[in-house]
Amino acid sequence: MKVAAVLVGTMISIAQMGGDPMKMSPSNPNRSFQPIEQPLPVKVGVVLGGLTLVGAELWWFLGRKQQKQQATQTNGVQEVLITVDGGYRPDRVVVVVNEPVRLAFHRSDRNACLDEVLIPDFGISSRLPVGQTTTVEFTPTKVGEYAFTCGMRMFRGVIEVKAT
Numbered sequence: 034m035k036v037a038a039v040l041v042g043t044m045i046s047i048a049q050m051g052g053d054p055m056k057m058s059p060s061n062p063n064r065s066f067q068p069i070e071q072p073l074p075v076k077v078g079v080v081l082g083g084l085t086l087v088g089a090e091l092w093w094f095l096g097r098k099q100q101k102q103q104a105t106q107t108n109g110v111q112e113v114l115i116t117v118d119g120g121y122r123p124d125r126v127v128v129v130v131n132e133p134v135r136l137a138f139h140r141s142d143r144n145a146c147l148d149e150v151l152i153p154d155f156g157i158s159s160r161l162p163v164g165q166t167t168t169v170e171f172t173p174t175k176v177g178e179y180a181f182t183c184g185m186r187m188f189r190g191v192i193e194v195k196a197t
Contacts, residue, residue, distance in 0.1 A: 101125040101193075110135050110170075115190070117150075117161055118142045121181070124190040129197050130176050136192075139166040149184035152192070
């Protein structure tokens with residue numbers, strides 16, 4: 034009871050001095066904010082830094098050149114080794130239609146996103162253990178481009194199927 038009387042007395046004193054007790058309370062989440070003026074060089078630096086980061090993201094996701102590799106024939110099977118390290122290298126594989134394909138994914142990146150490779154057009158979903166090579170086999174029956182991605186669909190590659 035004594036604490037409540039002290040608080041009421043403090044609020045009355047603040048109000049008598051012309052202050053707003055609600056705005057002056059540090060625990061009030063609705064108090065008004067005071068603008069802080071920043072010097073022009075700081076504003077310019079923040080804008081340039083933001084634009085640089087946006088540019089880097091655009092380059093990373095849209096501007097990187099694809100690495101293209103033609104599959105090699107071994108015992109009637111088209112083979113390509115794909116390194117999984119921060120993405121897929123090569124990220125574009127060229128194969129011939131109606132011939133078996135064996136993609137060997139060697140994963141060295143511990144990023145959890147790269148735990149799995151998906152090739153939805155061929156119904157393939159395969160786990161990729163770190164430090165191991167995992168093979169995926171299929172036979173493309175139509176000419177076209179087919180995507181392969183990580184489990185979260187952030188990292189991508191393309192299988193380009195051409196006529197003989």
